[in-house]
Amino acid sequence: MKLHHQPMTRSSRVRWLLAELDVPHEVAHVDVFMGEGRKPEYRQLNPHGYVPALEVDGQVILESSAICLFLADRHLDKGLAPAHDSPLRAKYYQWMVYVPATCDPAVEAIMFHTRFLPEEKRLPALVESSKKKWRICERVLAEGLGDKPWILGDAFSAADVVVASSLGWARFADVLGEDPKLRSYLERACMRPGFTAGHSG
Ligand SMILES: N[C@@H](CCC(=O)N[C@@H](CS)C(=O)NCC(=O)O)C(=O)O
Structure with a gap:
Protein backbone atom coordinates (compact mmCIF):
# COMPACT_ATOMS: atom_id res chain seq x y z
CA MET A 1 0.00 0.00 0.00
CA LYS A 2 1.47 3.36 -1.02
CA LEU A 3 0.18 6.76 0.08
CA HIS A 4 1.02 9.75 -2.07
CA HIS A 5 1.32 12.44 0.52
CA GLN A 6 2.29 16.01 1.27
CA PRO A 7 2.43 17.05 4.92
CA MET A 8 -0.03 19.78 5.98
CA THR A 9 -2.60 18.87 3.33
CA ARG A 10 -5.65 16.62 3.13
CA SER A 11 -3.39 13.59 2.75
CA SER A 12 -2.45 14.16 6.43
CA ARG A 13 -5.91 12.80 7.31
CA VAL A 14 -5.08 9.51 5.65
CA ARG A 15 -1.61 9.40 7.22
CA TRP A 16 -3.18 10.03 10.64
CA LEU A 17 -5.76 7.27 10.13
CA LEU A 18 -3.07 4.84 8.94
CA ALA A 19 -1.17 5.58 12.16
CA GLU A 20 -4.33 5.01 14.25
CA LEU A 21 -4.93 1.72 12.44
CA ASP A 22 -1.26 0.76 12.74
CA VAL A 23 -1.20 -0.38 9.13
CA PRO A 24 2.21 -0.73 7.45
CA HIS A 25 2.45 1.45 4.36
CA GLU A 26 4.87 3.21 2.09
CA VAL A 27 4.77 6.99 1.76
CA ALA A 28 5.65 8.74 -1.51
CA HIS A 29 6.11 12.45 -1.00
CA VAL A 30 4.54 14.63 -3.68
CA ASP A 31 5.48 18.24 -3.08
CA VAL A 32 2.27 19.77 -4.41
CA PHE A 33 3.44 23.19 -3.19
CA MET A 34 6.37 22.92 -5.62
CA GLY A 35 4.17 21.70 -8.49
CA GLU A 36 5.10 17.99 -8.30
CA GLY A 37 1.42 17.07 -8.54
CA ARG A 38 1.35 18.51 -12.05
CA LYS A 39 4.05 16.14 -13.33
CA PRO A 40 2.67 13.76 -16.00
CA GLU A 41 3.70 10.66 -13.98
CA TYR A 42 1.65 11.82 -11.01
CA ARG A 43 -1.29 12.93 -13.13
CA GLN A 44 -1.59 9.32 -14.26
CA LEU A 45 -2.53 8.56 -10.65
CA ASN A 46 -4.60 11.66 -10.00
CA PRO A 47 -5.47 13.69 -13.11
CA HIS A 48 -6.17 16.71 -10.85
CA GLY A 49 -2.65 16.52 -9.44
CA TYR A 50 -3.98 16.46 -5.86
CA VAL A 51 -2.91 14.49 -2.81
CA PRO A 52 -3.88 12.11 -1.39
CA ALA A 53 -3.86 9.14 -3.71
CA LEU A 54 -3.64 5.63 -2.31
CA GLU A 55 -2.28 2.74 -4.35
CA VAL A 56 -3.64 -0.50 -2.98
CA ASP A 57 -4.43 -3.94 -4.42
CA GLY A 58 -3.69 -2.74 -7.97
CA GLN A 59 -6.10 0.21 -7.72
CA VAL A 60 -5.65 3.93 -7.14
CA ILE A 61 -8.12 5.48 -4.71
CA LEU A 62 -8.66 9.25 -4.67
CA GLU A 63 -10.43 11.53 -2.17
CA SER A 64 -9.30 11.70 1.45
CA SER A 65 -12.66 10.74 2.97
CA ALA A 66 -13.23 7.86 0.54
CA ILE A 67 -9.78 6.53 1.40
CA CYS A 68 -10.51 6.86 5.14
CA LEU A 69 -13.88 5.09 4.74
CA PHE A 70 -12.17 2.29 2.81
CA LEU A 71 -9.31 1.86 5.31
CA ALA A 72 -11.49 1.96 8.44
CA ASP A 73 -13.80 -0.70 6.93
CA ARG A 74 -10.92 -2.82 5.75
CA HIS A 75 -9.66 -2.88 9.34
CA LEU A 76 -13.04 -2.94 11.07
CA ASP A 77 -11.52 -5.04 13.85
CA LYS A 78 -9.53 -1.94 14.93
CA GLY A 79 -12.81 -0.28 15.89
CA LEU A 80 -12.41 2.98 13.95
CA ALA A 81 -15.71 2.62 12.06
CA PRO A 82 -19.09 1.56 13.44
CA ALA A 83 -20.22 -1.97 12.57
CA HIS A 84 -22.12 -2.18 9.28
CA ASP A 85 -25.43 -2.78 11.07
CA SER A 86 -24.84 -0.14 13.76
CA PRO A 87 -27.29 2.78 13.93
CA LEU A 88 -24.17 5.00 14.11
N1 LIG B 1 -11.40 16.51 -2.23
C1 LIG B 1 -10.00 16.15 -2.28
C2 LIG B 1 -9.16 17.42 -2.28
C3 LIG B 1 -7.69 17.14 -2.46
C4 LIG B 1 -6.89 18.44 -2.57
O1 LIG B 1 -7.38 19.49 -2.99
N2 LIG B 1 -5.62 18.35 -2.20
C5 LIG B 1 -4.78 19.53 -2.24
C6 LIG B 1 -3.97 19.63 -0.94
S1 LIG B 1 -5.02 19.86 0.47
C7 LIG B 1 -3.78 19.42 -3.38
O2 LIG B 1 -3.21 18.36 -3.58
N3 LIG B 1 -3.56 20.52 -4.11
C8 LIG B 1 -2.57 20.55 -5.13
C9 LIG B 1 -2.90 21.53 -6.22
O3 LIG B 1 -3.90 22.27 -6.08
O4 LIG B 1 -2.15 21.56 -7.19
C10 LIG B 1 -9.66 15.25 -1.07
O5 LIG B 1 -10.30 15.41 -0.01
O6 LIG B 1 -8.79 14.38 -1.21
Whole structure:
Protein backbone atom coordinates (compact mmCIF):
# COMPACT_ATOMS: atom_id res chain seq x y z
CA MET A 1 0.00 0.00 0.00
CA LYS A 2 1.47 3.36 -1.02
CA LEU A 3 0.18 6.76 0.08
CA HIS A 4 1.02 9.75 -2.07
CA HIS A 5 1.32 12.44 0.52
CA GLN A 6 2.29 16.01 1.27
CA PRO A 7 2.43 17.05 4.92
CA MET A 8 -0.03 19.78 5.98
CA THR A 9 -2.60 18.87 3.33
CA ARG A 10 -5.65 16.62 3.13
CA SER A 11 -3.39 13.59 2.75
CA SER A 12 -2.45 14.16 6.43
CA ARG A 13 -5.91 12.80 7.31
CA VAL A 14 -5.08 9.51 5.65
CA ARG A 15 -1.61 9.40 7.22
CA TRP A 16 -3.18 10.03 10.64
CA LEU A 17 -5.76 7.27 10.13
CA LEU A 18 -3.07 4.84 8.94
CA ALA A 19 -1.17 5.58 12.16
CA GLU A 20 -4.33 5.01 14.25
CA LEU A 21 -4.93 1.72 12.44
CA ASP A 22 -1.26 0.76 12.74
CA VAL A 23 -1.20 -0.38 9.13
CA PRO A 24 2.21 -0.73 7.45
CA HIS A 25 2.45 1.45 4.36
CA GLU A 26 4.87 3.21 2.09
CA VAL A 27 4.77 6.99 1.76
CA ALA A 28 5.65 8.74 -1.51
CA HIS A 29 6.11 12.45 -1.00
CA VAL A 30 4.54 14.63 -3.68
CA ASP A 31 5.48 18.24 -3.08
CA VAL A 32 2.27 19.77 -4.41
CA PHE A 33 3.44 23.19 -3.19
CA MET A 34 6.37 22.92 -5.62
CA GLY A 35 4.17 21.70 -8.49
CA GLU A 36 5.10 17.99 -8.30
CA GLY A 37 1.42 17.07 -8.54
CA ARG A 38 1.35 18.51 -12.05
CA LYS A 39 4.05 16.14 -13.33
CA PRO A 40 2.67 13.76 -16.00
CA GLU A 41 3.70 10.66 -13.98
CA TYR A 42 1.65 11.82 -11.01
CA ARG A 43 -1.29 12.93 -13.13
CA GLN A 44 -1.59 9.32 -14.26
CA LEU A 45 -2.53 8.56 -10.65
CA ASN A 46 -4.60 11.66 -10.00
CA PRO A 47 -5.47 13.69 -13.11
CA HIS A 48 -6.17 16.71 -10.85
CA GLY A 49 -2.65 16.52 -9.44
CA TYR A 50 -3.98 16.46 -5.86
CA VAL A 51 -2.91 14.49 -2.81
CA PRO A 52 -3.88 12.11 -1.39
CA ALA A 53 -3.86 9.14 -3.71
CA LEU A 54 -3.64 5.63 -2.31
CA GLU A 55 -2.28 2.74 -4.35
CA VAL A 56 -3.64 -0.50 -2.98
CA ASP A 57 -4.43 -3.94 -4.42
CA GLY A 58 -3.69 -2.74 -7.97
CA GLN A 59 -6.10 0.21 -7.72
CA VAL A 60 -5.65 3.93 -7.14
CA ILE A 61 -8.12 5.48 -4.71
CA LEU A 62 -8.66 9.25 -4.67
CA GLU A 63 -10.43 11.53 -2.17
CA SER A 64 -9.30 11.70 1.45
CA SER A 65 -12.66 10.74 2.97
CA ALA A 66 -13.23 7.86 0.54
CA ILE A 67 -9.78 6.53 1.40
CA CYS A 68 -10.51 6.86 5.14
CA LEU A 69 -13.88 5.09 4.74
CA PHE A 70 -12.17 2.29 2.81
CA LEU A 71 -9.31 1.86 5.31
CA ALA A 72 -11.49 1.96 8.44
CA ASP A 73 -13.80 -0.70 6.93
CA ARG A 74 -10.92 -2.82 5.75
CA HIS A 75 -9.66 -2.88 9.34
CA LEU A 76 -13.04 -2.94 11.07
CA ASP A 77 -11.52 -5.04 13.85
CA LYS A 78 -9.53 -1.94 14.93
CA GLY A 79 -12.81 -0.28 15.89
CA LEU A 80 -12.41 2.98 13.95
CA ALA A 81 -15.71 2.62 12.06
CA PRO A 82 -19.09 1.56 13.44
CA ALA A 83 -20.22 -1.97 12.57
CA HIS A 84 -22.12 -2.18 9.28
CA ASP A 85 -25.43 -2.78 11.07
CA SER A 86 -24.84 -0.14 13.76
CA PRO A 87 -27.29 2.78 13.93
CA LEU A 88 -24.17 5.00 14.11
CA ARG A 89 -23.42 4.23 10.45
CA ALA A 90 -25.78 6.93 9.17
CA LYS A 91 -24.09 9.78 11.08
CA TYR A 92 -20.69 8.26 10.32
CA TYR A 93 -21.37 8.61 6.58
CA GLN A 94 -22.76 12.08 7.15
CA TRP A 95 -19.58 13.40 8.77
CA MET A 96 -17.28 11.65 6.29
CA VAL A 97 -19.04 13.45 3.45
CA TYR A 98 -20.05 16.69 5.16
CA VAL A 99 -16.46 17.70 5.84
CA PRO A 100 -15.04 17.41 2.30
CA ALA A 101 -18.27 18.50 0.58
CA THR A 102 -19.23 21.47 2.74
CA CYS A 103 -16.57 22.42 5.32
CA ASP A 104 -13.34 22.05 3.30
CA PRO A 105 -14.41 24.29 0.39
CA ALA A 106 -15.27 27.11 2.81
CA VAL A 107 -11.94 26.94 4.66
CA GLU A 108 -10.01 26.42 1.44
CA ALA A 109 -11.49 29.56 -0.11
CA ILE A 110 -10.65 31.56 3.03
CA MET A 111 -7.06 30.29 3.03
CA PHE A 112 -6.44 30.89 -0.64
CA HIS A 113 -7.98 34.35 -0.64
CA THR A 114 -6.30 35.55 2.55
CA ARG A 115 -2.88 33.86 2.30
CA PHE A 116 -1.92 31.75 -0.67
CA LEU A 117 -2.98 33.80 -3.69
CA PRO A 118 -1.17 36.97 -4.69
CA GLU A 119 -2.99 40.05 -3.36
CA GLU A 120 -4.33 41.09 -6.78
CA LYS A 121 -6.09 37.73 -7.19
CA ARG A 122 -7.77 37.70 -3.77
CA LEU A 123 -11.55 38.12 -3.62
CA PRO A 124 -12.64 39.71 -0.31
CA ALA A 125 -16.34 39.03 -1.05
CA LEU A 126 -15.58 35.31 -1.39
CA VAL A 127 -13.74 35.39 1.95
CA GLU A 128 -16.78 36.95 3.63
CA SER A 129 -19.29 34.49 2.14
CA SER A 130 -16.98 31.57 2.97
CA LYS A 131 -16.62 32.77 6.56
CA LYS A 132 -20.42 32.78 6.85
CA LYS A 133 -20.53 29.21 5.50
CA TRP A 134 -17.77 28.14 7.89
CA ARG A 135 -19.66 29.59 10.87
CA ILE A 136 -22.64 27.41 9.93
CA CYS A 137 -20.28 24.42 9.61
CA GLU A 138 -19.01 25.09 13.13
CA ARG A 139 -22.55 25.25 14.46
CA VAL A 140 -23.44 21.95 12.77
CA LEU A 141 -20.26 20.29 14.09
CA ALA A 142 -20.79 21.68 17.62
CA GLU A 143 -24.39 20.46 17.67
CA GLY A 144 -23.26 17.09 16.33
CA LEU A 145 -20.63 16.80 19.02
CA GLY A 146 -22.88 17.95 21.85
CA ASP A 147 -21.44 16.79 25.18
CA LYS A 148 -19.84 13.67 23.75
CA PRO A 149 -16.06 13.21 23.74
CA TRP A 150 -16.06 12.16 20.08
CA ILE A 151 -18.33 12.95 17.16
CA LEU A 152 -20.08 9.54 17.25
CA GLY A 153 -20.10 9.13 21.02
CA ASP A 154 -17.62 7.59 23.44
CA ALA A 155 -15.46 5.92 20.82
CA PHE A 156 -12.91 7.70 18.63
CA SER A 157 -13.47 6.88 14.93
CA ALA A 158 -12.28 7.75 11.43
CA ALA A 159 -14.97 10.45 11.46
CA ASP A 160 -12.98 12.23 14.20
CA VAL A 161 -9.87 12.17 12.02
CA VAL A 162 -11.78 13.92 9.26
CA VAL A 163 -13.76 16.34 11.46
CA ALA A 164 -10.82 17.31 13.68
CA SER A 165 -8.55 17.85 10.70
CA SER A 166 -11.09 20.25 9.26
CA LEU A 167 -11.22 22.15 12.57
CA GLY A 168 -7.41 22.19 12.65
CA TRP A 169 -7.37 23.66 9.19
CA ALA A 170 -9.86 26.33 10.29
CA ARG A 171 -7.61 27.15 13.25
CA PHE A 172 -4.67 27.49 10.84
CA ALA A 173 -6.80 29.81 8.67
CA ASP A 174 -7.58 31.84 11.80
CA VAL A 175 -11.33 31.33 11.58
CA LEU A 176 -11.90 28.82 14.37
CA GLY A 177 -14.54 30.24 16.70
CA GLU A 178 -14.52 30.28 20.47
CA ASP A 179 -16.86 27.34 21.14
CA PRO A 180 -15.14 25.69 24.14
CA LYS A 181 -16.46 22.21 23.33
CA LEU A 182 -15.15 22.29 19.77
CA ARG A 183 -11.83 23.68 20.94
CA SER A 184 -11.35 21.04 23.61
CA TYR A 185 -12.44 18.35 21.12
CA LEU A 186 -9.72 19.54 18.75
CA GLU A 187 -7.13 19.55 21.56
CA ARG A 188 -8.19 16.02 22.55
CA ALA A 189 -7.82 14.81 18.96
CA CYS A 190 -4.41 16.46 18.55
CA MET A 191 -3.14 14.74 21.72
CA ARG A 192 -3.63 11.27 20.27
CA PRO A 193 -0.35 9.48 19.50
CA GLY A 194 -1.76 8.68 16.04
CA PHE A 195 -2.13 12.40 15.35
CA THR A 196 1.53 13.01 16.15
CA ALA A 197 2.68 10.01 14.11
CA GLY A 198 0.47 10.99 11.21
CA HIS A 199 1.82 14.52 11.13
CA SER A 200 5.50 13.61 11.46
CA GLY A 201 6.24 14.02 7.75
N1 LIG B 1 -11.40 16.51 -2.23
C1 LIG B 1 -10.00 16.15 -2.28
C2 LIG B 1 -9.16 17.42 -2.28
C3 LIG B 1 -7.69 17.14 -2.46
C4 LIG B 1 -6.89 18.44 -2.57
O1 LIG B 1 -7.38 19.49 -2.99
N2 LIG B 1 -5.62 18.35 -2.20
C5 LIG B 1 -4.78 19.53 -2.24
C6 LIG B 1 -3.97 19.63 -0.94
S1 LIG B 1 -5.02 19.86 0.47
C7 LIG B 1 -3.78 19.42 -3.38
O2 LIG B 1 -3.21 18.36 -3.58
N3 LIG B 1 -3.56 20.52 -4.11
C8 LIG B 1 -2.57 20.55 -5.13
C9 LIG B 1 -2.90 21.53 -6.22
O3 LIG B 1 -3.90 22.27 -6.08
O4 LIG B 1 -2.15 21.56 -7.19
C10 LIG B 1 -9.66 15.25 -1.07
O5 LIG B 1 -10.30 15.41 -0.01
O6 LIG B 1 -8.79 14.38 -1.21
